[in-house]
Amino acid sequence: xxxxxxxxRLEGKQIGPWKVIKRKEKAIDDSSGYFSSCYFVExxxxxxxxxxxxxxxxxxxxxxxxxxxxxxxxxxFTYERDLLSLCNGSKMRRVVTAIDSGEYSEAGxxxxxPYLVFEIADGxxxxxxxxxxxxxKLKSFHDALLGVSQLHKVKIAHQDIKPSxxxxxxxxxxxxxxxGLATQLGNASNWETSEHVGDARYAPVELLYKHxxxxxxxxxxxADLFMMGGLLTYMIADTHFLSMMYQKLEDHQRHNSFxxxxxxxxxxxxxxxHLSLADLKPLIPEKIRxxxxxxxxxxxxxxxxxxxxxxxxxxxxxxxxxDRYISLTDRLSKxxx
Amino acid sequence: xxxxxxxxxKLVIPRWLDYTKAxxxxxxxxxxxxxxxxxxxxxxxxxxxxxxxxxxxxxHKAADLMGAAFVVGEMSMARDLAKYVKGNIALxxxxxxxxxxxxxxxxxxxAPTDVxxxxxxxxxxxxxxxxxxxxxxxxxxxxxxxxxFGKAEKCIRIAINLAxxxxxxxxxxxxxxxxxxxxxxxxxxxxxxxxxxxxxxLKATExxxxxxxxxxxxKLKWLLSANTxxxxxxxxxxxxxxxxxxxxxxxxxxxxxxxxxxAWSNPSPNVVTHSEWIVREHFPSMIEIAxxxxxxxxxxxxxxxxxxxxIDQACVYAMEWALEEPYAKNxxxxxxxxxxxxxxxESGITISKSGLKASPNEFGLxxxxxxxxxxxxxLPQAEIELAKMPRAETPADQVILSATKGLMExxxxxxxxxxSLYYEAIGKAKxxxxxxxxxxxxxxxxxxxxxxNSVEDEAEIEAVLKISEKMKTxxxxxxxxxxxxxxxxxxxxxxxxxEFRNPKILPPKF
Numbered sequence: 075x076x077x078x079x080x081x082x083r084l085e086g087k088q089i090g091p092w093k094v095i096k097r098k099e100k101a102i103d104d105s106s107g108y109f110s111s112c113y114f115v116e117x118x119x120x121x122x123x124x125x126x127x128x129x130x131x132x133x134x135x136x137x138x139x140x141x142x143x144x145x146x147x148x149x150x151f152t153y154e155r156d157l158l159s160l161c162n163g164s165k166m167r168r169v170v171t172a173i174d175s176g177e178y179s180e181a182g183x184x185x186x187x188p189y190l191v192f193e194i195a196d197g198x199x200x201x202x203x204x205x206x207x208x209x210x211k212l213k214s215f216h217d218a219l220l221g222v223s224q225l226h227k228v229k230i231a232h233q234d235i236k237p238s239x240x241x242x243x244x245x246x247x248x249x250x251x252x253x254g255l256a257t258q259l260g261n262a263s264n265w266e267t268s269e270h271v272g273d274a275r276y277a278p279v280e281l282l283y284k285h286x287x288x289x290x291x292x293x294x295x296x297a298d299l300f301m302m303g304g305l306l307t308y309m310i311a312d313t314h315f316l317s318m319m320y321q322k323l324e325d326h327q328r329h330n331s332f333x334x335x336x337x338x339x340x341x342x343x344x345x346x347x348h349l350s351l352a353d354l355k356p357l358i359p360e361k362i363r364x365x366x367x368x369x370x371x372x373x374x375x376x377x378x379x380x381x382x383x384x385x386x387x388x389x390x391x392x393x394x395x396x397d398r399y400i401s402l403t404d405r406l407s408k409x410x411x
Numbered sequence: 412x413x414x415x416x417x418x419x420x421k422l423v424i425p426r427w428l429d430y431t432k433a434x435x436x437x438x439x440x441x442x443x444x445x446x447x448x449x450x451x452x453x454x455x456x457x458x459x460x461x462x463x464x465x466x467x468x469x470x471h472k473a474a475d476l477m478g479a480a481f482v483v484g485e486m487s488m489a490r491d492l493a494k495y496v497k498g499n500i501a502l503x504x505x506x507x508x509x510x511x512x513x514x515x516x517x518x519x520x521x522a523p524t525d526v527x528x529x530x531x532x533x534x535x536x537x538x539x540x541x542x543x544x545x546x547x548x549x550x551x552x553x554x555x556x557x558x559x560f561g562k563a564e565k566c567i568r569i570a571i572n573l574a575x576x577x578x579x580x581x582x583x584x585x586x587x588x589x590x591x592x593x594x595x596x597x598x599x600x601x602x603x604x605x606x607x608x609x610x611x612x613l614k615a616t617e618x619x620x621x622x623x624x625x626x627x628x629x630k631l632k633w634l635l636s637a638n639t640x641x642x643x644x645x646x647x648x649x650x651x652x653x654x655x656x657x658x659x660x661x662x663x664x665x666x667x668x669x670x671x672x673x674a675w676s677n678p679s680p681n682v683v684t685h686s687e688w689i690v691r692e693h694f695p696s697m698i699e700i701a702x703x704x705x706x707x708x709x710x711x712x713x714x715x716x717x718x719x720x721x722i723d724q725a726c727v728y729a730m731e732w733a734l735e736e737p738y739a740k741n742x743x744x745x746x747x748x749x750x751x752x753x754x755x756x757e758s759g760i761t762i763s764k765s766g767l768k769a770s771p772n773e774f775g776l777x778x779x780x781x782x783x784x785x786x787x788x789x790l791p792q793a794e795i796e797l798a799k800m801p802r803a804e805t806p807a808d809q810v811i812l813s814a815t816k817g818l819m820e821x822x823x824x825x826x827x828x829x830x831s832l833y834y835e836a837i838g839k840a841k842x843x844x845x846x847x848x849x850x851x852x853x854x855x856x857x858x859x860x861x862x863x864n865s866v867e868d869e870a871e872i873e874a875v876l877k878i879s880e881k882m883k884t885x886x887x888x889x890x891x892x893x894x895x896x897x898x899x900x901x902x903x904x905x906x907x908x909x910e911f912r913n914p915k916i917l918p919p920k921f
Contacts, residue, residue, distance in 0.1 A: 203471035204501055237475050238460070255452070274453040275479035312471060312506035317478030321512050326440035330484040334441030338608075341544055341577040342434070348540040353505055 079131030080180060081111050081187045089178045091117040092125060092191060115191065123173060124195075128188045146264055150254070151188045153263050157230060157253045158190065164228060168221030170195070170241055170251035192251070195241035199305075202242050203312070208359065211309040212407030214240065214248040218305065219403060221250035222298055223396040229259035231294035235301035236276045237308055259290050276301055279316060279343060279376045282329040285336030287378055295394035296378035302396075303373030307350075310357050310366075315350060315374045322346035343376040362406045369399060412814035412836070412855040413748050413782055413886075414775035421688045422619040423653050423681055424589060425582035425612075426736055427552060429522065430545040438612065438679055439578055442642045449483050461488055470499045474506040481513055489513050526553045526737075544573035548583045556737040558768045560591050576604045578612050585616050590738055590770070594624055615649035618657070628657075644677040652682045659693065668694060675700050680708045687711035691718050709735055713745055718885055722749055733762070738769040740776060747779045751786070752889045759783045772801045774808050778815055785818050793819060807848055810840045814852050818859055826865045830856070847887060850879045854890045861897040872898055 084094045092115040113125045128151045130144060158172040172190045179186035199214060206214070218240050225232055234255040241251045255272045257263040265272065274282060278300035287293040300315075307315035323346050325331055332339060355367045375381040383391040383398060391398050426433075433439065449457075457480060464472050477492035493510035496502060511517040522529055533550045540546065547570035554563035567584050574580045581604040588597035601617045604610075621628045644651075655670030671694070675686050686701040691714065705711045713728035726749045733742035743766025750759035760783040766776045777800050784793035797819065803812040817832030833856040840848040857875045860866045876898070879891045 200472045200475055201469065204469070236479075237471075272452060273456055274450060274483050275457070276482075308475060310503070312474045312503040313478045313509050314475065314482075316482050317509055318505055320482050321509050324434050324439075326437055326442070327434070328484070330447035331443055332441055333443035335608075337576070338441060338578075341574040341580065342439070345430070345543055345545045348536075348543045348546075352536065352539065353508075357503055357505070 079129050080178075080183050080185065081127040081129035081131060084111070084113055084125075084127055084178070084187070087178075089115070089125065089189060090174065090176055092123065092174070093117070094125065098124075114194070122194045124192045126190045126192070127178070130185045130187070148188075149264050151190075154253050154256070155188075155190060157256055157258065160228065160230075161225070161253075164224070166221065166224040168217050168249050169224055169253075170249045193243070195243050195249075195251075197242050199237040199240040199242065199248070199309075203237075203309070207410075208310075209407050209411040210246075212403050212410065213246065214242065215302075215306050215309060216400060216403040216407055217248035218250050219302065219396050219400045222302060223400060225250070225256070226295055226298070226394070226396065230256050231258075232256050232298050232301075233265070233272045233294065234276070235298060235305055236273070236314075237305065240305065257294065259294075272297075276304060276314065276316065278378065279319065279329075280336055280378050283332065283336045283339050283343075284329075285378075291394055292378050296381050299373045299382050299394055299396075300375075300378075302399075303370050306366075306370055306373065307354060310370075311354055315370065318350040318353065319343065319346040319376070322349045340377060347371075347374065347376050359410055362409055365402065366406055369402060373399070412778075412811050412818070412852060413751055414744065414778040414808070414811050421685060421692075422622055423615060423649050423656065423685050424619055425586050425616055426681055427555075427583045427586040427738065428735065429549055429552065430579060431519075431522075432735075433579055436680060437645060438681075440642075440646070442646065447484070449485070453483055457483070457485055457488065464492070468495065470496065470501045473499075474502050474509075477513065478506070478509060481509065486513070526556050529553050542573060544570040544577060544580050547573065548580055551587060552583070552738075555587060555590065556769050558771045563587065564591070571600055575600075576607060576610075578610060581613060582616055585620060586738075589620070589623065594620065598624060598626075611647045611650045615653045618650070618653040622653075622657070622660075641677040644673065645679060648674045648678045648682045652678070652685055655689075656685070659689075664694075668697065671697065672700060675704065678704055678707070683708040684710040687714050691715075710739075710742070713742070717745065717749070720885055720888060722753065722889070725749055726753075730762075733766070737765075740766055740770040740773045742766070743770075744775050744779070747776070747783070748886070751779070751783060752893065756783045756786045760787075774801050774803060775811075777801065778808075778811055781815055782818065785815070785822050788822060790819070790822055793822075806839060806843045807845065810836045810843070810848055810852060813839060814855055817856070821859045821863050821865070826863065829859070829863075830865075833859075847882065847884055850875075850882060850887055851890060854879055854887070854894050858890070858894050858897055861894070861901050866901075 085097050087094050095114045095116055098112040098114065110129055111127050113127065114122065115125045116122050128147060130147055155172065155175050158175075161169045162171040170192055173193055174191035175189065177186050177188045202210075202214070218235070222232055222235065230253075232250060232253065232255075234252055235250065239250060239252045240248050242248050255263075255265050257266040272281075278297040280287075280300075281297065287296065304315040307313070307318065311318065320328055323342065327339070327342050351367060351371055354370065355363060358366050372382060372384065382393040383395060387398065428436075460476050460479070464476055473492045473495045477489055477496055480486075480489040480492060490513055493513040496506060496510040497514065497516075498507070508517065523532070530550060530553045533546055533553065537543065537546050537550065547566045551563040551566035551570065554560070554566065564587070567587050570580050571584050581600055585597045585601050588594065588600070597620050601613060601620055604613050605617060618628050651670050651674040655667045655674060658664075658670060659667035671686065671689060674682050675697075678686060683701075683704045686697075687705060687708070687710075690698045690701050702715070705715050709728050709732040713725050713732050716722075716725035716728060726746060729742055729746035729749060732739065733746055736742060743762055747759045747762040747766070750756070750762055760780060763776045763780040763783060767773060767780065770776060777796065781793050781796045781800070784790075784796060797815070800812065803809040813832050813836035817829045817836060820826075820829030820832055823829075833852065836852045837849055837856070840852050853875045857872050861872070866872060872894070876891065876894065879887055879894075882888070882891075
C-alpha cells in the first residue's frame, strides 16, 4: 500500500461516472496531507468538471485526537454537501453548486475518499483582473452580491468571500464558490464556534480584534458584508480593503500585536478606514465616484454595528440586506460601460 | 530681565503631538500578553495560494496574496510577493504603495509646516469624514498653535464626543484644557474616561491633573501587576513616575527614588523629560540611570545641554522641541532666553512672538518680547508690548516685571527711576528668599548700568560679580558672563566711567 493518501493519488481512476484526468497543479508535494485535493475530471458525455476529494488520511497524520479530527472532517463533508444540495434545490444561480457527490473506496484501502464534483469555471476573479474593465468588474461584483444574497435569504453565511472564490463562467457570469467555511443559522457548522475567524487573511476586522457580536446576523452576515467590501476594493485598487487599512496602522496597532479591547482599537481603526477610503476615491471614475465609495464605506465599516445599510434607510432595508447594493451596482456597472 | 521658569514644580503632563507622530511612539500601544498564532486554516491556505502563485504567477494574484500575507503578519512571504509587485505598471497605486511599505521603501507624506495649510487640508478631510476623532483633534491642535482657542475648543469637544475614552483623544484634550486654564474641564473628561476602563496612561494623566488642582489621589496599591516585562513597564512608566513625584513632594525621597528607578528602566518620552528635571533639580546622583534615555526627548535634550552650558546645542534642541510642540511655552521660553544670552535679540523676539501665538497671555513670553525690544532700543514697540503684559501673578513674576520696567526707564534716560525699579525688583526677590532671582536681578541692573554708561560705583559691579561667582545655575552663569564681558570692555576705556557721585537711592544690601 502506498504511503501517500488515496485522496492525493486519484489521477487516472474512475470515480462513479467521472474519469480523473489531472490533479490541479501544486508546486509542493501535499502528500503529508491537507484537508482536500482537487482534480479535473470528465464524464462519458465529455462534460468536464472539478472534483474536490476530502483527505480523511489527514486525520491520522496528527499527533493526537485522530478520532476527533476524523469526526470533524466527516461532519464538514456532510455539512458542505448538504448546504450545496440546499443551494441546488433553491436554484441559486450565482452560487457554484455540486453536480455530484459520493464516496470513493478501493480494495486494500482502509480510508475512503468522499468527494464533491463542481462545474468547471473559466478561471477566478484574479485571473480576469488584468483583462477586464471596471464595467465588467462591477458586473462580476453584482453577480457575487446576488450569490451571497441568495445564501443570506436561507440564512447561510458564506464566511470566506475572497477573489479566488469568485469563479467566472463564460464571458460574463460570475458565481460565488466554496461553502467550506459556510454556516447556517439554526444549523451550525463545525466552524460555528462563537470565536471562529476562518481565513484570517480576509476576515472582518472585528473578528481579528476578538470582538464577537452575540447577534448571529451581526457576527456572520456582518462578516460577509465586510468581505464583500474587501472584494470590491480589490477590483478597484488591486488590494484588499483590510490590507489598505493595515498599511495605515503602526505595527503595535495590528491585531497580531494588539492586546487591548475592540472598543480601544476602534478609534484608530476608524482613522485607518477613513484614510483608506480617501486613497481609494481618486481611483474611481468621477461619474460613479461618490456612490461607489459610499458602497465600499458601508460594506467595510470597521464597526459591525454601523456596517451595511445606513440607519436612515433601515425602514426600507434590513441592516445587512444586500438588495440595495445589488441594484446600485447593477446601475453603476451600466453607467461606466 | 528675562523670564525663565525652569525650576517650577514639574508634573508629568501629556504631550500633544500630531496623531501620526504620536502613533509611532508606543504611547498608544496595548501590548499582547500572548503571541498571536495564525490559525490552521489560514496557514494551510497561505501555503496553497503561494504554491499556486509560484506555479502560475500573475501580478493580480501576487497583489492579492501579498496583502493577505501582510494582514496575518507572514512578512517573509509578503516581502517575496512585494518584490514581484513593486513597480508593476499593471497594478494600481494602493497595491504598489503597499509593496513599498512592506519593503520598507515607502516615503511618509509630510504634513505642510504652514499651520493654516494644515487646517485647510484637515477641513477638507473632515468635510468627507466628519466622524474621525483624530482629525478633529489635529484641527484643534492647529487652532491652538494659532491661538484660536474658541475654535480649538469646539473641535476638541467634537473629538471627545466621538471617542470619549480614547487615550490619544483624552490626553490631547487634557493638555488643551490645561493650556487654556480650564482645569475643571480637564478633570471632568479624564475622570469620565476612566469610569469604564483602567488605563495606566489615562490614570497617570488623572494623577497629574489632580495635582494641578491640589486634589488628593488615592494611591494605587499596585502599580504593576505581576508583569514587570519591559513592555509593561513602558506602559506604566508615566504612572510610576507620577507616584514617584507625589512621594517626592511628600518628602519621601527614598520611595520616590525607588519609583523613578523603576520608571526609568523603560520610560516613555514624557517620563524621560521628567527624569531630566528630577536629576537637575533634585537627585543629580541619579544622572547615570537617566541620561541614557535623554535622546528620546527633545525637551530633555534641550534642558540637559542647557544645564551643561552647551548653549548652541541647547538652542537647536529647544527650537526642535518648539516645532514639535508649538503650544509648549517653556520651549519658546528657553529658546528665547538662549537667543538673548547670545545677544541675538532679533531671533529672541521672533521666537517670543511665535510662542505668544499659542500662548497669548503668557507672562514670561510677553516679558521676554519687551526685554528684546528694549535691548534693541525699540522703545515705541516695547511700550506697546509692555502695555499688553498680563498681570504678574507670582512673586517671581512681580520681580521680573519691576526689572523690565526698570530697564525701560534706563532706556528712556530716566536713570534714577530705572535704578529704583531695579532696586524694587531686588527687594521683592529678597522677600521670596530665592537667591537665584536676587542675583539675576542684580546682574541685570549691573549690565544695564554699564550699557547706559551710568555706573556710579564700580564697587557695586565687583560686588555683584563676587556674589554670583559661586552660583552654578546656567542662567546665573550666562548672565554673569554677559556682565563680565561688558565690564571688561568698559574697563578698557576707563574714561567711560562717570565720576563717582553719591547715589540718590541706596542699593539694598545683599
